[in-house]
Structures are given as structure tokens and as C-alpha cells.
Amino acid sequence: MSKIEEIREAVGKGKSKIISELVEEAVAEGASPMEILNDGMIDEMAEIGEKFKRNEAFVPEMLVAAKTMKKGVETLKKYLPDGADKALGKVVIGTVAGDMHDIGKNLVAMMFESTGFEVIDLGVDVPAEKFVEALKADPEIKIVALSALLTTTMQAMRDTITAIEEAGLRENVKIMVGGAPITQEFADEIGADAYTADAASAAEVGKALVS
């Protein structure tokens, strides 16, 4: 098995303890850092995302894989050209006002990171103004990702999009929405650019939206 294959396996199985060592070994053996990142890690995370969509992998597997990759990227970073691991740009993410649910939003954030985005996580119960402030503070943000788990807080997504429109920032960003009660119909109704049903698809669609 090549070192890159070993790295793939370590990410896939969430072996965070050996990932740094494997990355160092691969670099020492002359593997290209970009190849390690793309073929060893990003591809494997996409594969796990696919499995998650098919219900073959579940939340814990996806989380440990993402954590392992994160650790691997930290080790690899010094060999990569500046910003290569965040080449796709910036995403600001948060669970909307009135909603304290964290886990789904965190999964999406991790998948965005694993796909090559830089993620700014505003946390939970985030008022619309806070998203607007974040966008004003950082004009490089390309995607706003909104999460809601309660049917009662879905409306806060609409309010957030309206606030971004009113601040004159709507043209600059793509807005993505997700969470258990959200549907494509609702996303269309409130003027979001995309809805995805799971974390893996979110990162995939996010990538398509910015490229």
C-alpha cells in the first residue's frame, strides 16, 4: 500500500493518532503535498460523505474522519503553498436566531473545511444582524450557510436573508440553508441559493456554487 493510500485509510477509519506520522513519512518519501491533500484526504472525505448520504456511514464516523483530516492538514500545512488548504474561500455559518441546535451545523462546518473552505462559525442562536456584521467585516466571504432544526425557527432564516438584502450585501454571497424541517420549496420561497439535505451534499454544492 502506498503512503497516500495509508493516509486515505487512516482518514477513512478516523485513526487520528497515526495521521501526523503518516503525513510526515509521505512527505519524506517525496510525495507531493498537494497530492497528499487532494488524493489522500479531500477525496477520502468526499467518499465518506457519499457513504453518509447512503446511510452506510453515520455521524460519529464522519466526525472522527473529519477530525483526523484536520489533524493531518495541520501537519501538512507547513509543506503546502499558503492557503492551499482553504483554496475554495470563506464560508460563514451559524444556527439562526431562536435555535440552539449545534450538531448538524457543526457537521456541515466540518465538511466545508474538509472540502477546502475556511469556515467562520458564528455558533447557535445567531441574530440576523450578526451575519450582516460578519459579512461587512470580511468582504471575502463567499457563502452564508444557515441552519435551523425547529419548524418554529425556520422563519428566522427568512429574516436573516432579508437583513442581508437590506444591508446591500446579497449580491456578494451565495446563501445556503439546511436542517431537518427545511425543504427545497422553503429554500426557494425565502430566496436562498441552495438547499441540501445533508452535510456532505452541502459541501459539494458549496464547492459548485463558488467555482
Added chain:
Amino acid sequence: MENIKNIKKHTIRFLPSGLPIDVADGTTIMDAARKAGVFINAPCGGDGKCLKCTVEVTSDGVTTTQLACRYKVTSDIDVTAPEKTASKIAESGTSRKIDPLLSEMISKNIEIRGIEQPLVMAFDIGTTTVVGYLISAESGETISTVSRMNPQAQYGADVIKRAEYAMQSGGEALSRIIKDAVSDMIGEAASLAGADRQNIALVMLAGNTCMNHLFMGFPVRRLVTAPYKPAQNYSPVITAAECGINDSGYTAWLPNIDGFVGSDTVAVLLDVEMDKLEKPSLILDIGTNGEVAAGDRNRYIVCSTAAGPAFEGVGISCGMRAFTGAIDRAEITPDGVELGVIGGGKPHGICGSGLLDIVAAMLKHGVIDESGRFSDEDELPEYLRAMVTGDGAERRLVLARGSDSASGKEIAVTQKDVREVQLAKAAIAAGVKTVLRQLRISFSQLDGVMLSGAFGNYASEESLCTVGLLPRECAGKIVHIGNAAGEGAKLAAINYNEYKRAVKIAENAEYLELATNKTFQELYIEEMAF
């Protein structure tokens, strides 16, 4: 409104009662049923998602099966709603004997009216089921027990859907429908006992905070959006006439503890005498929410975990509640699958305790691994290969083929169902661990683990420990305590001092909010694996 004269009207007859109602063209059967007061179960709240609200529609002599929430009425039709079947609702628990004692206010009023055989009534208003007990105020004996599904289910299976309806359309409909059901049940309980409903001096109610708020008509917005706090924990004691459930007597609610821990939990804690427990104990009340309480009389913590309705058979591909025809026990042997079916006969679906047994057996026999993933063909034991089929989310263990099931449709547990069980199990197990950590108590230090509620009472200890809802250390310590919420409500109804005691128990409870608790979130992920 200008077109109102032009709207066509149609007549729907609901069978078997024959109840007719006129509705506007385009009205859904579900809306018509709500108007007519006919019960059609709609766990998803009428979103067309759960497919549970099937009815037979006869139009021009042709009968078809339709979803009540999707079918729009365009002609005069007859609608047959599914028959109500026997339901396995935990009605009785372990009774604690106490002497009757009505409050001075109530007993004085009874004296004034000269009632000879005063009665009291206790209600456990569950999100899913409502149970009522008619009790002699002189002997403390339960004379009759009545139960039915909570009719608010027409507005959604879970509290959030119902609260949402109340926020959008006002809470009157939801309040009225449950009060009407309670009033009906009072009449039913009285006539079963051959008693006069006007002799009921007090109706004591318990239920989760949302049920309390919807019943009393309190605002629910803050309850179901952050900060998830009740509008009030105490409900005023009012006359039953003012409440609209009886012409005489009074109505009281046990107090809530917080947003997600209501007076039903207070009733459970009264029943188990939390204020007297010398040794640390764990009390679990598993319903749509899993309420967890742990500690001893000096310090106890309560919390609520969003277990979801999987253990009630909802959100599961072949899931059903614990009615006649539900698989409530299951075991896998090298000879195949052995199923226990409520009422005998062919199975119709799987209820919570059956689902738990099946998932535990699947783990033991390698149908799924510890991560919850279905095994590939070559990883399966030979004796099960023929029963596992499909791919991805649809990969499944077939328990009964179409020819062996009551509905003619295959009964199976799918990969997606296993994931639902993992989420429910993880929420409860993580909630329990978080509370015990907060108290610095280990499982081995627990004196007892008490399980209440319908699922808690029928769930097997072995299966609970196999799936890791409770750790192995708990085996041998698990006690089923029946419908402890109902028992506690009865105690508070019979004896005024017990009511006051319940208020104290509620005041002394420490509430732990899990939504923002980091330990809980970490444990929740960890506990998703078996």
C-alpha cells in the same frame, strides 16, 4: 372574501359514525376531520410526510385509499377512518397507599354542597396518550380508569408542531380539543363507575410543560424557541366550570420544573418519593422526550433529552404504536426470527419495545456492527443471509414477508431505522451520563434504575443493556414502575399534603439544560455507536 358566495360546498360523511360535515371545495379531509372532531392520526402534522393518515374515500361508488392530509374534496364523499384498536398504554403503576385529604378550600365547598360520596380525578396528559383515573375521595381507591389518544395529535405528533400551530392560528383550538377530551373522559369514567360526575370535587392534572401550556392557553413562543422557558410554572387553581371540563369542583395542575421538564416528571418524582430517597437512584421516563432524573433526597438533577419518537414506533419505516398487531418482542435464533405480536395473529408493524429487541438481536448476530452499519453479504451469518436484502438506506432485515403480515406488506428493519434508534438511544444515554457526571455518581453507585412510561415498562433489560441505552452495570438494578406520572397525579389528587409535597419536590429540583451543554454534546456523538 369577495368570492365567498361562489365557493362550492361538499358534504363529507365520516364512517362508521356517519357524521356529516359541509366543507368548501378544495378543503383537505384532514381539515374537515378536525372541524368535525373526527380523530385521524397525523404524526407529521399533515405535511404529507408520514403517510400514516390513510383513509378510504368513496366517491360515486368508487372506493380508493387516500392520504387525509393531501386529498382535496371536490365532490360529496364518504370517508372511512381506520378503526381504533386496542392500545397498550401503561395505565397502572405501583400504587402507594395514602390517606385521603382534600384541601380545606375544596372540602369546605363539598360540605357546603352536601356531597355524600366525594370523588377526585387525576389525569396524565401525555403528548401521545391521555389517561384519567376516577378516585374515591374517602377511601383513596381508584374506581375506574379511562385512556385515549391525545386528540391534539391531529395538529402534529410532537409538541413543536402543535406549538407552531398555536403560534400561527391561536391556541384556542388546541386548548378546546384537549379540554373536551378530558370532559368526555370524566363522563366516561363516572359512567363506568356508576357515579355522578358532579360529585368530583377536584381534577388534578399532570403533563409536560407544553401540554400544560396548550391546555391552559398560556403563550408557547418562548417555550419552543430559545431560551426554551415556560411562560409560567404554576397554573392557577380554577373551578372546573371555568376551565370548561365539568360543572362542579376545582381544577389544579401540578407545577412544571422548566421548559422541557413538566409536571408529569414532578408526578413521577412524587410517586418514587424523591424527597425521601437515601441512596442515589436514576429515574427514566421515556416517551417522545426522555426525561431523566437522578440523585438522592439531598440533591437531584432533572433534564429532558430529545429522544424523538423512534421508541414509540414513529418515524420508523414499519413502525407503529403499541396497538394490536404490533411486534413487541423479538429474538433471532439460528432457526430464524421469533416474534411476539400484541393480541397474537399476524404482525402489522413494529412498536418501540419490539424495535429495541430486534436491534439488540441484530447486534448480537452481526447483522449490524458497532457503528450501526449493516453487514455485507459475506459478513452475515449464513442463517440470516436470506433475510437481509437491499442496498444503502434501504438495506434491511426482513421480519415478515408480505404473505405473513397483516397488511400484506413486508415488515422489515432498515438501515435508516437503525440510524433512528441510534439517535434516540444516544440522546437518552448521553443525558443520563451528563446528569450522573454533574452529580459525580458512577453507575455502580446507583441503588436502583427506575423506568416508567409505556416503552420503559415493556422494554427488556437485556436489550436495553445490549444497545447501550443503559450500561451493563445497570443490569439487575432495573425496576419497571409503571405509569408513575399517573400514580403521582393520583397521589396529589387524593391528598392535599401530597400535592404540597409535589410543589416542594419541584422547587428543590435542579434543572439541567442540555441544548447548550458541551459534555452532553460530546457524549451524544459518542453514544451514537452501540
